[in-house]
Amino acid sequence: MELSSKYNPKETQDKWLKFWKDNNVFHAKTDLTKKPFTIVIPPPNVTGILHMGHALNNTLQDIMVRYKRMNGFEALWMPGTDHAGIATQNVVEKQLAKEGKTRQDLGRDEFLKRLWTWKQEYGDTIISQLEKLGSSCDWERTRFTMDDEYSEAVKEAFIHLHKKGLIYRGERIINWCPRCQTALSDEEAEHKEKSGKLYHLKYPLKDDPDQHVVVATTRPETMLGDTAVAVNPKDGRYTKLIGKTLVLPLMDREIKIIKDDLVAAEFGTGAVKVTPAHDPNDFMMGQRHHLPVINVMNPDATINEQGGKYKGLDRFTARKQILADLEALGLLEKIEDHKNSVGHCYRCDTVVEPYLSKQWFVSMKPLAKPASQAVQKGEIRIHPMHWSKVYTNWMQDIHDWCISRQIWWGHRIPVWYDKEGNHFVAKSEQEAKAQAQAKHGKPVELKQDEDVLDTWFSSWLWPFATLGWPKQNNDLKYFYPTNTLMTASEILFFWVARMIMAGYEFMGEKPFSDVLIHGTVRDAKGRKMSKSLGNAIDPLEIIDEYGADALRFSLIINSGQDIFISKEKFEIGRNFANKIWNASRLVFMNCEYGVKRLDPHSLGSHEGGVIASVAKQSFSDDLDINNLDLPSRWIIARFYETMEKVSRAIEEFRYSEAEILIQDFFWGSYCDWYLELIKTKLNDPNIQKTALFVLKNSLKMMHPFIPFVTEEIYSKMNTKDQCLSLAAWPEKEGTLIDQEASKQMQAIIDVISTIRKIRIQWDIKPNQEVMVEIIPDNEVQAGLFKINSAYITHLAKVALSISSEFSTSKDAVFDLVGTVKICMPLKGIIDLEVEKKRKREEIAQKQKSIDGLQSRLSNEAFVSKAPEEIITKEKERLSTLTKEVNELKNVLSNLS
RNA sequence: GGGCAAGUAGCUCAACUGGUUAGAGCAAUUGACUUACAUUCAAUAGGCUGAGGGUUCAAGUCCUUCCUUGCCCACCA
Numbered sequence: 001m002e003l004s005s006k007y008n009p010k011e012t013q014d015k016w017l018k019f020w021k022d023n024n025v026f027h028a029k030t031d032l033t034k035k036p037f038t039i040v041i042p043p044p045n046v047t048g049i050l051h052m053g054h055a056l057n058n059t060l061q062d063i064m065v066r067y068k069r070m071n072g073f074e075a076l077w078m079p080g081t082d083h084a085g086i087a088t089q090n091v092v093e094k095q096l097a098k099e100g101k102t103r104q105d106l107g108r109d110e111f112l113k114r115l116w117t118w119k120q121e122y123g124d125t126i127i128s129q130l131e132k133l134g135s136s137c138d139w140e141r142t143r144f145t146m147d148d149e150y151s152e153a154v155k156e157a158f159i160h161l162h163k164k165g166l167i168y169r170g171e172r173i174i175n176w177c178p179r180c181q182t183a184l185s186d187e188e189a190e191h192k193e194k195s196g197k198l199y200h201l202k203y204p205l206k207d208d209p210d211q212h213v214v215v216a217t218t219r220p221e222t223m224l225g226d227t228a229v230a231v232n233p234k235d236g237r238y239t240k241l242i243g244k245t246l247v248l249p250l251m252d253r254e255i256k257i258i259k260d261d262l263v264a265a266e267f268g269t270g271a272v273k274v275t276p277a278h279d280p281n282d283f284m285m286g287q288r289h290h291l292p293v294i295n296v297m298n299p300d301a302t303i304n305e306q307g308g309k310y311k312g313l314d315r316f317t318a319r320k321q322i323l324a325d326l327e328a329l330g331l332l333e334k335i336e337d338h339k340n341s342v343g344h345c346y347r348c349d350t351v352v353e354p355y356l357s358k359q360w361f362v363s364m365k366p367l368a369k370p371a372s373q374a375v376q377k378g379e380i381r382i383h384p385m386h387w388s389k390v391y392t393n394w395m396q397d398i399h400d401w402c403i404s405r406q407i408w409w410g411h412r413i414p415v416w417y418d419k420e421g422n423h424f425v426a427k428s429e430q431e432a433k434a435q436a437q438a439k440h441g442k443p444v445e446l447k448q449d450e451d452v453l454d455t456w457f458s459s460w461l462w463p464f465a466t467l468g469w470p471k472q473n474n475d476l477k478y479f480y481p482t483n484t485l486m487t488a489s490e491i492l493f494f495w496v497a498r499m500i501m502a503g504y505e506f507m508g509e510k511p512f513s514d515v516l517i518h519g520t521v522r523d524a525k526g527r528k529m530s531k532s533l534g535n536a537i538d539p540l541e542i543i544d545e546y547g548a549d550a551l552r553f554s555l556i557i558n559s560g561q562d563i564f565i566s567k568e569k570f571e572i573g574r575n576f577a578n579k580i581w582n583a584s585r586l587v588f589m590n591c592e593y594g595v596k597r598l599d600p601h602s603l604g605s606h607e608g609g610v611i612a613s614v615a616k617q618s619f620s621d622d623l624d625i626n627n628l629d630l631p632s633r634w635i636i637a638r639f640y641e642t643m644e645k646v647s648r649a650i651e652e653f654r655y656s657e658a659e660i661l662i663q664d665f666f667w668g669s670y671c672d673w674y675l676e677l678i679k680t681k682l683n684d685p686n687i688q689k690t691a692l693f694v695l696k697n698s699l700k701m702m703h704p705f706i707p708f709v710t711e712e713i714y715s716k717m718n719t720k721d722q723c724l725s726l727a728a729w730p731e732k733e734g735t736l737i738d739q740e741a742s743k744q745m746q747a748i749i750d751v752i753s754t755i756r757k758i759r760i761q762w763d764i765k766p767n768q769e770v771m772v773e774i775i776p777d778n779e780v781q782a783g784l785f786k787i788n789s790a791y792i793t794h795l796a797k798v799a800l801s802i803s804s805e806f807s808t809s810k811d812a813v814f815d816l817v818g819t820v821k822i823c824m825p826l827k828g829i830i831d832l833e834v835e836k837k838r839k840r841e842e843i844a845q846k847q848k849s850i851d852g853l854q855s856r857l858s859n860e861a862f863v864s865k866a867p868e869e870i871i872t873k874e875k876e877r878l879s880t881l882t883k884e885v886n887e888l889k890n891v892l893s894n895l896s
Numbered sequence: 897g898g899g900c901a902a903g904u905a906g907c908u909c910a911a912c913u914g915g916u917u918a919g920a921g922c923a924a925u926u927g928a929c930u931u932a933c934a935u936u937c938a939a940u941a942g943g944c945u946g947a948g949g950g951u952u953c954a955a956g957u958c959c960u961u962c963c964u965u966g967c968c969c970a971c972c973a
Contacts, residue, residue: 007935215973216973218972263973264973266973268973273973281973285911339972341971384901386900387900387901387968388971389899389900390899390968393899393900393968393969394969397969397970423957477946520967524907526965526966546935558908559964560908560909561901561902563949564908568922573923575936576935577935578936579932579935581933582932582935582936583932583933584932587932588932589932657910659911660909664921664922671933675932679931777950845917848917849916849917851918852917860953861952861953865952865954866915866954870915871914872952874915877916877917878916881917
């Protein structure tokens with residue numbers, strides 16, 4: 001049977017995804033005999049499709065949760081999706097637009113039906129895509145922020161805060177998106193630096209129309225709603241004019257000149273038009289000076305009937321028209337270039353209009369206090385640390401949170417109004433009616449608030465609402481508080497900060513202990529990946545082409561502060577998975593212990609039918625260190641050393657480092673050295689056992705990072721585990737660690753690594769002794785033959801593997817330097833032409849170090865002040881260097 | 897304007913609380929069919945650690961000033 005030597009990830013993935021699902025492997029129960037470990041997924045939008053950010057975020061979580069599961073924790077990873085109010089509504093509205101309809105055409109109920117249908121059809125896309133990554137979520141528990149139970153939690157939260165007086169309704173200037181026709185929170189309005197214009201407009205004085213005050217504005221269309229002009233009281237230029245009346249051009253409205261400290265004399269002309277309905281600062285001034293508030297815009301940002309003849313024009317058309325009209329009147333003094341930042345809707349990128357409207361707000365100061373302290377006291381740790389400063393900073397001058405949205409998709413605000421405008425906050429219309437009846441003494445008609453709540457008002461409850469809150473059930477008791485939250489920095493304020501507030505407010509306890517903030521995935525040039533830039537790499541495409549393991553491994557190993565990715569980077573992971581596969585093939589092909597009966601198509605089968613014998617005795621870890629040769633002792637010690645480092649790295653959230661350690665060990669030590677060294681000795685049962693033992697434990701260690709290949713290979717081994725996902729993390733076996741041997745072997749490896757030339761005799765037969773010289777050089781010239789240095793190292797490894805000295809270990813290092821036996825005949829005398837130049841260079845380099853060390857050691861200050869160990873170390877270093885130089889000199893003189 | 901981070905090989909990152917000769921991987925260059933793997937193996941070269949000043953026996957690491965880049969917050973009439 002022809003077997004491709006290449007690992008085929010697709011088959012493996014499908015197989016194990018099915019297995020995990022069918023056996024409900026990742027389901028977590030309230031098991032009181034075990035410690036819980038809980039994380040909640042940052043719920044992706046139902047509209048979402050998997051992008052690299054998700055891939056990174058979820059891989060990190062999966063590593064964490066798989067590691068904990070293997071370490072004996074009852075590990076719960078709670079999955080789910082977010083209804084993402086505006087985003088989802090937009091998607092369906094676009095769909096409608098194709099049919100030539102608007103949501104108003106359908107009406108609220110019909111429109112919501114469409115949304116639910118859409119959600120049913122497409123809402124699980126992102127979930128199945130996350131699954132494909134290998135995410136070990138408890139899929140049975142998948143939650144949605146608009147599930148019935150979850151909606152109860154949202155209402156409960158609203159009512160709770162309202163009772164405490166932390167929710168209020170008010171008329172404010174908010175960020176309004178004219179396209180989405182809804183309010184946005186401050187965080188949802190993204191400010192972008194734009195080069196615009198600053199228009200200088202002349203407002204004539206009523207008493208003396210030839211005189212005028214010049215005001216500067218970037219949004220001239222708002223002048224239609226001006227109700228004053230303000231100057232700084234200390235600004236000498238205008239002292240005389242304060243209190244005078246101006247005539248607002250185009251509208252012929254009389255407005256006063258007022259003084260206010262808010263006005264900066266240095267900016268523009270020092271005089272500001274005041275439009276209380278269209279600017280937050282102007283609104284404040286308006287309140288201070290009791291100015292009329294004239295709203296000149298409709299919700300879609302066209303001019304309304306307050307705008308006179310401009311009624312019906314779009315805000316930007318109106319701007320042009322107004323400027324033209326003013327110019328015709330000679331009232332446009334000048335236009336300057338001006339850089340300012342303009343808010344944009346984070347969903348549709350429309351320019352946000354500051355707009356006056358009635359909204360619901362949450363008072364944030366009281367909630368922020370415990371949340372801020374939690375981080376300052378270290379009760380909640382944010383990693384990397386410096387983000388906690390950013391967090392604290394933000395918490396200090398937090399603004400109230402506008403939570404009402406004028407859309408239909410979301411949690412409808414649980415407030416009902418009677419005809420007089422009294423409002424009743426309740427869980428249901430019935431309850432509200434009861435309240436109203438109590439107030440009025442008779443049944444009254446009520447109408448529910450039309451608005452819905454901000455999406456984040458539901459997702460800030462995520463860590464406990466997913467577990468059943470407000471019900472106090474066992475899940476909530478057992479799994480809350482959660483342990484770690486993994487997220488991108490973008491939603492630190494949107495979500496993380498608010499979850500912390502909600503945790504303390506509603507649960508009286510922190511929602512999680514650690515917050516991990518990871519970088520952004522960028523392209524090779526450092527630009528953010530985005531569809532519009534066309535630089536996005538589709539994770540699904542990578543999974544298809546390279547495999548999920550490759551995607552995961554490559555993403556993590558590349559993650560520093562930010563992650564720079566290009567398609568070629570995924571080869572790292574693919575190659576590594578392939579390497580593991582092939583190393584396992586080698587081991588399986590040669591080991592009769594511990595490998596399950598193999599079918600001819602699977603891993604480890606061999607063309608020549610090498611595996612004749614199948615495991616008769618099941619493999620057990622009954623390794624007896626006394627029977628092991630030097631390389632075996634070394635690889636076991638190396639494994640445990642690596643495993644400890646990897647464990648620590650995972651615990652400390654240094655995942656990329658863990659992967660580097662793993663790669664270094666498995667590829668650099670196990671494959672490149674151990675497997676090479678044992679190739680010719682694979683009929684030795686002790687060597688087989690060791691090879692399998694280390695492979696098996698390595699698979700465990702690598703599993704959190706690359707779950708699919710490891711599962712597949714592990715399943716071919718004789719173990720008692722149902723699957724690797726449920727296996728235990730390797731435990732350290734002190735009796736198997738021989739530090740001495742390990743060091744010795746390391747020394748041998750170091751020696752071989754420096755072998756550059758070998759003196760080999762003509763027609764060497766197997767087991768014949770040859771001289772090995774340690775001479776750094778690239779190529780060896782020998783008469784007509786050339787031997788590549790690569791081949792020399794290989795030869796040395798092979799030689800080492802059959803060297804009989806090896807099994808007796810102790811003196812092997814020294815023997816090796818002198819003599820090894822070569823396993824295969826070589827055609828050719830390879831006589832060594834030594835490059836004296838190189839030698840001299842090396843000597844010179846070392847001499848330089850010696851000089852440096854000597855001068856330091858003769859420095860009195862150093863000797864008297866430096867700690868003892870440092871001095872000893874340096875002395876040792878000096879003597880070895882001197883020795884080396886002398887040896888080199890010897891060799892050099894022998895050569896000439 | 898306020899705050900935070902980072903500048904180390906061509907690129908991405910290491911270097912534990914200051915302590916041997918600043919390390920990897922990728923890319924580049926050279927070479928190799930070697931009974932698991934060319935998705936492989938082996939080797940070479942590549943550095944005044946952003947700049948200046950200071951502290952110290954000793955500075956990539958600590959302090960200070962400056963320069964560059966990225967991020968966050970606020971303001972912008």
